[in-house]
Amino acid sequence: MNELxxxxxxxxxxxxxxxxxAALLDERRFxxxxxxxxxDGRYWVPLLGRLQTDPHSHNSLAYEDKLLLQLRIERLKDPRAHSQHPxxxxxxxxxxxxxxxIAADTATLRTPFLYIEARGEQQLMLAGSYQHTLVRxxxxxxIRQKRVDLLEAGRALPAVQLFI
Structure with missing residues (x-):
């Protein structure tokens, strides 16, 4: 790595x-x-996990810019959102x-995780690793990009309501 x-x-x-x-998501502080x-930030969940090199050459579970993320947040906050009862x-x-x-203007971190989402009596657990590309x-x-590489990403998943 470059010392400077x-x-x-x-x-x-x-x-x-x-x-x-992660704490902000857990606290629903969307x-x-x-x-x-x-x-120019992006939230990306590749369908092929770590095998997928870019979001444009293959389908993704999610590839969203700030506008799409904002729309999802507004839906989550809407008291009429059926998917949020409970x-x-x-x-x-x-x-x-x-x-x-670490480069002159960006830094990349990898973080293994477990994610648990609960709604009513149901719980979903996913595992994988995050790759955060951060910029000053x-x-x-x-966050310039949050990439979520799920373990066994290509398998059928139930609907994930929040942000992994």
Whole structure:
């Protein structure tokens, strides 16, 4: 890694952003979560998991920009949203985020996770790893891309209501 680039990012702050991002989702603080994304930010869940190299050459479970994420959040907050009766809750269990790469303007971290989503009497558990690409902006660190590589991503999944 480039020594100059390493000093440009505080690795503790990078890891803290990833942990905070999961906590915001667990607390259903979706607007605060969305504010962590850069204006060009993307949320990507590849259908093929780590085997998929880009979101355009193959279908994805999700590939959303900030506008689409905002629309999903508005649906989750709508009291008439049938899928939220009863309301969904989630819990993220993270391993320690590992810094994979640091460049002059971006940093990439990988974080293995367990995700549990509960709604009524039902629970769904997914495992995989996150890859966060973070960028420094005038507002501070922001997420340029959150990639969610699910374990056995190609298998049939029930509907996931919240954000993995």
């Amino acid at each position: 680039a390493i000093t440009a990012f505080d690795e503790t702050a990078l890891r803290a952003l990833v942990v905070n991002e 607007d605060d979560w969305l504010a962590l994304f850069a204006e 309301r969904s809750h989630c819990q993220h269990v993270l391993q320690s985020p590992a810094v994979e790469a 902006t005038a507002e501070g660190l922001r």
